[in-house]
Amino acid sequence: MGPKAPASPEGSGNGHAPGIAGRVDSIGRAAASLTEELRGTAADFGRALDLRGRVQRHPYLMVAAAAGLGYVLGGGLFTRTTARLLGMAGRVAALPMVRSELVNLAEAMLSGAPDTQDEDSPRPPSDVPSPS
Amino acid sequence: MDAQTLQQTLKEQQARLEHGLEQAQEELSDLNQRVVDVIKRRPGTCLLIALAAGFVIGRMASR
Numbered sequence: 224m225g226p227k228a229p230a231s232p233e234g235s236g237n238g239h240a241p242g243i244a245g246r247v248d249s250i251g252r253a254a255a256s257l258t259e260e261l262r263g264t265a266a267d268f269g270r271a272l273d274l275r276g277r278v279q280r281h282p283y284l285m286v287a288a289a290a291g292l293g294y295v296l297g298g299g300l301f302t303r304t305t306a307r308l309l310g311m312a313g314r315v316a317a318l319p320m321v322r323s324e325l326v327n328l329a330e331a332m333l334s335g336a337p338d339t340q341d342e343d344s345p346r347p348p349s350d351v352p353s354p355s
Numbered sequence: 356m357d358a359q360t361l362q363q364t365l366k367e368q369q370a371r372l373e374h375g376l377e378q379a380q381e382e383l384s385d386l387n388q389r390v391v392d393v394i395k396r397r398p399g400t401c402l403l404i405a406l407a408a409g410f411v412i413g414r415m416a417s418r
Binding site for chain 2: 274275278279282283285286287289290291292293294295296297298299300302304305
């Protein structure tokens with residue numbers, strides 16, 4: 224696998240110089256094409272991510288996502304602070320459900336009590352005076 | 356203080372409170388609009404700042 228000195232057109236009289244120059248040229252061309260390809264891939268990636276459009280549509284969400292990514296990159300994921308934050312978030316998320324359950328229970332107790340007494344519960348003995 | 360004066364005072368207080376609440380709501384809405392405008396005008400800068408802030412907070416939390 225020696226250098227192809229005679230085949231190279233850029234001959235300078237030296238047997239090794241044209242081959243090396245040709246290789247340098249081809250390496251340069253390959254590097255340029257690789258750079259172009261990388262640039263195109265980066266542009267495609269940017270277009271696919273559509274960061275600008277996403278920020279236009281959901282500005283706060285994207286800022287929060289960036290902050291969250293920074294938090295994870297900063298090593299804050301597996302810490303006590305994260306566990307505390309997740310616990311608080313879980314409680315806050317569960318609050319509406321618990322509240323609606325309590326409201327339903329209270330409504331059922333308030334509205335269902337006379338009905339159940341009328342239909343399901345046995346009538347008081349006749350010798351005991353009824354409160355009404 | 357008779358009932359009419361008390362009622363009048365309460366009405367005044369209520370009107371003042373409503374006015375304050377409306378003003379606070381307008382100011383908050385204005386601030387929100389300005390923040391959204393800044394984020395939309397300079398998305399890269401804002402995302403980088405948020406990323407850096409998150410990184411610093413994560414770094415502090417991990418210690």
